Amino acid sequence: xxxxxxxxxxxxxxxxxxxxxxxxxxxxxxxxxxxxxxxxxxxxxxxxxxxxxxxxxxxxxxxxxxxxxxxxxxxxxxxxxxxxx
Amino acid sequence: xxxxxxxxxxxxxxxxxxxxxxxxxxxxxxxxxxxxxxxxxxxxxxxxxxxxxxxxxxxxxxxxxxxxxxxxxxxxxxxxxxxxxxxxxxxxxxxxxxxxxxxxxxxxxxxxxxxxxxxxxxxxxxxxxxxxxxxxxxxxxxxxxxxxxxxxxxxxxxxxxxxxxxxxxxxxxxxxxxxxxxxxxxxxxxxxxxxxxxxxxxxxxxxxxxxxxxxxxxxxxxxxxxxxxxxxxxxxxxxxxxxxxxxxxxxxxxxxxxxxxxxxxxxxxxxxxxxxxxxxxxxxxxxxxxxxxxxxxxxxxxxxxxxxxxxxxxxxxxxxxxxxxxxxxxxxxxxxxxxxxxxxxxxxxxxxxxxxxxxxxxxxxxxxxxxxxxxxxxxxxxxxxxxxxxxxxxxxxxxxxxxxxxxxxxxxxxxxxxxxxxxxxxxxxxxxxxxxxxxxxxxxxxxxxxxxxxxxxxxxxxxxxxxxxxxxxxxxxxxxxxxxxxxxxxxxxxxxxxxxxxxxxxxxxxxx
Numbered sequence: 001x002x003x004x005x006x007x008x009x010x011x012x013x014x015x016x017x018x019x020x021x022x023x024x025x026x027x028x029x030x031x032x033x034x035x036x037x038x039x040x041x042x043x044x045x046x047x048x049x050x051x052x053x054x055x056x057x058x059x060x061x062x063x064x065x066x067x068x069x070x071x072x073x074x075x076x077x078x079x080x081x082x083x084x085x
Numbered sequence: 086x087x088x089x090x091x092x093x094x095x096x097x098x099x100x101x102x103x104x105x106x107x108x109x110x111x112x113x114x115x116x117x118x119x120x121x122x123x124x125x126x127x128x129x130x131x132x133x134x135x136x137x138x139x140x141x142x143x144x145x146x147x148x149x150x151x152x153x154x155x156x157x158x159x160x161x162x163x164x165x166x167x168x169x170x171x172x173x174x175x176x177x178x179x180x181x182x183x184x185x186x187x188x189x190x191x192x193x194x195x196x197x198x199x200x201x202x203x204x205x206x207x208x209x210x211x212x213x214x215x216x217x218x219x220x221x222x223x224x225x226x227x228x229x230x231x232x233x234x235x236x237x238x239x240x241x242x243x244x245x246x247x248x249x250x251x252x253x254x255x256x257x258x259x260x261x262x263x264x265x266x267x268x269x270x271x272x273x274x275x276x277x278x279x280x281x282x283x284x285x286x287x288x289x290x291x292x293x294x295x296x297x298x299x300x301x302x303x304x305x306x307x308x309x310x311x312x313x314x315x316x317x318x319x320x321x322x323x324x325x326x327x328x329x330x331x332x333x334x335x336x337x338x339x340x341x342x343x344x345x346x347x348x349x350x351x352x353x354x355x356x357x358x359x360x361x362x363x364x365x366x367x368x369x370x371x372x373x374x375x376x377x378x379x380x381x382x383x384x385x386x387x388x389x390x391x392x393x394x395x396x397x398x399x400x401x402x403x404x405x406x407x408x409x410x411x412x413x414x415x416x417x418x419x420x421x422x423x424x425x426x427x428x429x430x431x432x433x434x435x436x437x438x439x440x441x442x443x444x445x446x447x448x449x450x451x452x453x454x455x456x457x458x459x460x461x462x463x464x465x466x467x468x469x470x471x472x473x474x475x476x477x478x479x480x481x482x483x484x485x486x487x488x489x490x491x492x493x494x495x496x497x498x499x500x501x502x503x504x505x506x507x508x509x510x511x512x513x514x515x516x517x518x519x520x521x522x523x524x525x526x527x528x529x530x531x532x533x534x535x536x537x538x539x540x541x542x543x544x545x546x547x548x549x550x551x552x553x554x555x556x557x558x559x560x561x562x563x564x565x566x567x568x569x570x571x572x573x574x575x576x577x578x579x580x581x582x583x584x585x586x587x588x589x590x591x592x593x594x595x596x597x
Contacts, residue, residue, distance in 0.1 A: 037156035
């Protein structure tokens, strides 16, 4: 899995959760929260969709790693790779 | 454990809160079942058919309407959390509504889904109050109304810091109270904020086919997510053991177990289901009525608040005192043909002070709410098949449930149908001829506090539940949580958000 593919997975999840957001101009190094209306309920959904769709577990202490697309990729790519993806 | 009868989550009640909680939980792979005693979903916002006509109950208008693209409001949160596209609800905004006070509505404030209209009305009718009004609105906008642990404050006190004219104060409280307050005379400020935003800063809308459109969307989502439901099969008892809801006894006598139980039927109503069990056999499983009288000790001795302990609950979770009658008049023409084409909702009061309190007599027709469901901005000239004229007033539960027999009940309904309608007519544009309404009337129906309890199970006919809300939904039983009316997010959007929040907080985000 490349980091770009990982970012796309996160983007797909956000598009599913927040269909009313424009995701075309998201900056990968800026906090998602600062670019969109995402509240704690939405972040919980990102975590739960990762589990549901991909079998990836994100413990609460690690939520901070989901702040931006770049940090998501850094944190999640090894997890996908560990699952053989 | 019998896995066929075990659920990850059992939900009591298929109203807005139960359905919304169910969708969330089923979507994330929980095995969920909703148990509903009635044969229709919707709870307090349901529908029925009578003599070939479809009627809505509850819903006058869906509150919390915002224009498409508005971010960060309850409606948007709800749609996201349930993966519903906005168009699925097919909401059409109101035309305009009014608060009309005085014996013939002499003082009137018009409001629409554009808040500037209300602000201009206040500036024009209450020029000395407009600065205070704006300051109050700023406080309302800044308030964190979804906090689960805000400290209770009196809404009247806070509003009076900004407004000195009691007429304006009452005119703002009237719609806010009628559309959600379980508390007499005053409200908790957080509840006031929720309703003020829902009604004035956001607004009213309705699907052309009414509440059944919303329910259909919810049911379809729930079914597709794999949720189960059992209709005409309520939960008769919750057997407690070791500080937990150990198992549920259904109306048909079967038992199910669940890792988590979400009850949407009200705090006092849930408390009445809870029974101490010793973990085996039939102990403590006597008739519900007998056991209530017998229990002199709390049914569980879990730490925490004494909710669900029979004695304490009478004080800390009293049954609501506010109930209502509603008259429904079906017309052979749209209300516009009677000269009533502009108003969607009219909140009225004829008295020097607005009295939102339990009616002393059968009905308190001094104040009330008129709803004309035809008067939403439906597209392309679409309209309901017939005209509808609904009036709601405060009513006394004890009066309506203690009438000596059915004939007396029907006679009382007849009498009050006329009195409620006459009271409401004072606040609508005059009819073309005095008998125009009677001549346009095709059918009538009316609900009373007795009807509410019969079909929803809400004690005391209390649509808005107990005045004491449990924001975090916790009960002394570790795996039993409240959602819906008595959790305290108000209105139908609030009810759905309540189900969502409690499912998230207690089940999906729970540690371990």
